[in-house]
Amino acid sequence: MAAENINKLLQKHQQEFAVVVDFNPSTGKIIRLNFTASNTALTAEIVNDTQLFSEYIESLLAKNSAKYGVGGYMEERTVYARSEHFNTEEGEPRRLHLGVDIWGTANTKVYAFMDAKVHSFAFNDNFGDYGATIILEHCLDENTFYSLYGHLSLKSLEGLNSGKIIKKGTAFCEFGIAKENGQWPPHLHFQLMNDMEGKEGDYPGVAKISEKELWMQKIPDANLVLNWKY
Template sequence: MENFVDFLSHLESAKVIEPSIDYSDYVALDLSVSNTELNNHKLETAADYEVFIQNHLDRNNAKIAFGGYLETRNLYKRSTVFKNENTEERNIHIGLDLWINKQASIHAALDGTIHSFQNNTALGDYGPTIILEHEINEFKFYTLYGHLSEDSLFDKKIGQKVTQGEQIANLGLPPINGDYAPHLHFQIILDIEGKTGDYPGVCSENKLSFYKNNCPNPNVLLKIK
């Protein structure tokens, strides 16, 4: 695992959303349970979050808000995808979110092929999702792009080659994107565990150790300052 993280850290930085926007126009966003500012806002619907995030962008003169890796969040409580009577609660986010209130372009982080794609339609799920497979040096791994537009899946084929920086999708809008404020969920996965078109982006405390190792911090690759 350490070797893989070191490998990622030495790759050229990749942009996966609206590459014309410079990293200097990004601002960190904390949606964790420890951020007491969230208690001062009514955040129940996608529209509530859109307003909250746009205000955060405006206050910081920024265009994209980023963050969320290993954040414990309350925003999943509305969905049975993350907890029902037969499962333990999943509320720890294991990808990186990139928030922008428009249908931005989405780009491949690295050269690779389309591993799988699927519309995960449940409330609070990814919505349209693309997973790419990469094999660089001795490492085989995957990148997941969630909360896309529905038409992003129309022309895709398993095994289709993509090149780093190539546009592979557009960002989705609510409710198609799982009913969230517009954002890209970007995740790096070592072992896809036989899954197709989907992979957990949120985990429980009990399984954090596994997922932390299997899904390293995407910012090691993106290198957002």
């Protein structure tokens, strides 16, 4: 099923979804974080140092009295230059972010937005990679799709098995610290996929900009689950 059709299903059922992280839009605040080339304040020195990068995000959240920083769906980002993980043999590096990032504090709880079962999980332990990762399988109006949760704590993987049922609203994982989440400031990479294409415990979260139209057909908009204004 094409991403466009999954998007329509998500819009149809939007008011039924549980929160992904604890947040009340009527009382809390979120801000959009910009990791494109237009953000000249985000220097290479900051991006290449995980501690400085973390302090940069923490300061933005504090300055704006925001609980989370959000954004990134189909965003063309410069930050991936920090890791060889995003280079390719074909020459064009991967710079197109496919999911939505929620930046906050380590150990922030993450909830299942609808009933699911565990598809797969892994510790993708490369610099710049997802680190601890969980992928859930969902069925909505008899249509199957998947959600990916990256940059988690290693504790989140304990006690999991493929096929495990996770009920809507259940806290099933949490944001990880740098040594567990691929050496990033604490955040959740939240992404939807039409099809896992045979992959387990991993799925691309960053792609080539030249292939954007292809990925738009494969990756539904996770903002439709969050239903936040930012």
